[in-house]
Amino acid sequence: MFIDPSTFSHVTRKIIGAAxxxxxxxxxxxxxxxxxxCLQRELTSxxxxxxxxxxxxxxYKGLKxxxxxxxxxxxxxxxxxxVKSVAALAPIHEAQGLTYLRLTGCPAGLLINFNVPLLVDGVQRLLNPAAGVQNRGRS
Known part of the structure; x- marks a missing residue:
């Protein structure tokens, strides 16, 4: 199954704009x-x-x-x-995000680190290959 990134790219753009x-x-x-x-308020608006x-x-072994x-x-x-407020995003943050994508089945994720001078430097996009997402250009 293939999920076209255009199905969620407009959502990621709006989230990044709100952030x-x-x-x-x-x-x-x-x-x-x-x-x-504050991000919740901005998304609501x-x-x-x-x-x-x-x-x-x-x-785990049948136990929820x-x-x-x-x-x-x-x-x-x-x-x-x-949402993060750390000195820098680390590999553990990416691993956490990818785990959340796998567990939820969501096609995309955003790690947003607000503790940077320029927010675009604190945003990392994640794609869930298990959900059939193929990266064709920007997500």
Whole structure:
């Protein structure tokens, strides 16, 4: 199954635009929880649907472990968003994002690190190959 990136690229662009607005207003250096709350308000003002702190259970040998993970935001049932405020995104953050994509089946994800001077330098896009996403150009 192939999922065309155009099905979610407009959503990722809108999320990044909302995050830029938050960063432009607040700047770097605050807690993740502040940025997440402000991003939620910005997404709401842009009429975007999202779920906050969605628990994702893990099934281990038939045993369901509730709330093993909590995802910051899932926007329009397409894009997992992880909000960070760290010195730099690290490989562990990418691994976390890819795990969330695998567990949710969402085709795309965004890691957004607000603790940077220019927000575009803090955004990392992720694609879920297990969901049939093929990277053809920008996502």
């Amino acid at each position: 830029i607005e938050v960063h432009k207003t607040l700047g770097p250096g605050l807690l993740e929880s502040i940025y997440q709350a 842009r009429n975007m649907r999202f779920v906050v702190q969605r628990p994702v259970p893990i099934v 472990l509730d709330a093993a993970y909590r995802i910051d935001l899932i926007v329009e049932d397409l894009v997992v968003v992880e």
